[in-house]
Amino acid sequence: MPQKIYPRSKDRETIYLKNVISNPNIIVGDYTIYNDFVKEPREFEKNNVLYQYPINQDKLIIGKFCSIACGAKFIFNSANHSLSSLSTYPFPIFFEEWNLDVKDIKNAWDNKGDIVIGNDVWVGYEAVILAGVTIGDGAVIGARAVVTKNIPPYTIVGGVPAKPIRKRFSQETIDFLLKIKWWNWSEEHIRQHITEIQLGNIEYLR
Structure with missing residues (x-):
């Protein structure tokens, strides 16, 4: 990279x-x-x-x-x-104003x-x-x-x-692409196959 x-x-x-x-x-x-x-x-x-x-x-x-x-x-x-609260107002964020515990701030969402x-x-x-x-x-x-x-x-x-x-693509092609994971190939290997990737030459990659 x-x-x-x-x-x-x-x-x-x-x-x-x-x-x-x-x-x-x-x-x-x-x-x-x-x-x-x-x-x-x-x-x-x-x-x-x-x-x-x-x-x-x-x-x-x-x-x-x-x-x-x-x-x-x-x-x-x-x-x-929070949608489980009776109010959507984020009281825990304003813990200083409402004398709440700061550790409960994540209860606001x-x-x-x-x-x-x-x-x-x-x-x-x-x-x-x-x-x-x-x-x-x-x-x-x-x-x-x-x-x-x-x-x-x-x-x-x-x-x-x-x-x-x-x-x-077809499910067969999708399954093949997920199997080969070309994005994990080495930089040199990708360079060698850029044309096939660009042209969608799936048979060549097989």
Whole structure:
């Protein structure tokens, strides 16, 4: 994995995301890119990962070779309000005002878990992915989709809330791709087979 930030010499809108991350609760795989033509792409942690407060220890895990479009947002558990309470007002956050115990602050929201993005996933323009969601390898998230539930591998989804549109390939091909996991190949092996990957020459890869 190159240590440089910018994959293209004259492009300052596209970055290797892994190389700008400092938050230990954001884990990004090799070669995953983020593009932003509106804001500074190196400020991904600030602008795109929302409500990921340290007290909750929830994680954003993104696999290898993902493509994340401008304005995509990952919204974490602290954005939630408790629905099991008789009120959605987040009293525990204002523990000083209401003389509550600070250790109970996480009772203010429903904790749905981490966000896990597989490998070779394309997250479209201004898509929103909510806490607790797992997106399978090879999936495609349409522009401005709001993902509230898990997405199976190699499934294209869109809409609000996001719903499956179609599978990218036959189930036989999907099973084969999940078996070979090309994203885990060595850099040299990938270079040798880029043409076949790009052209969809599945028989050659077999």
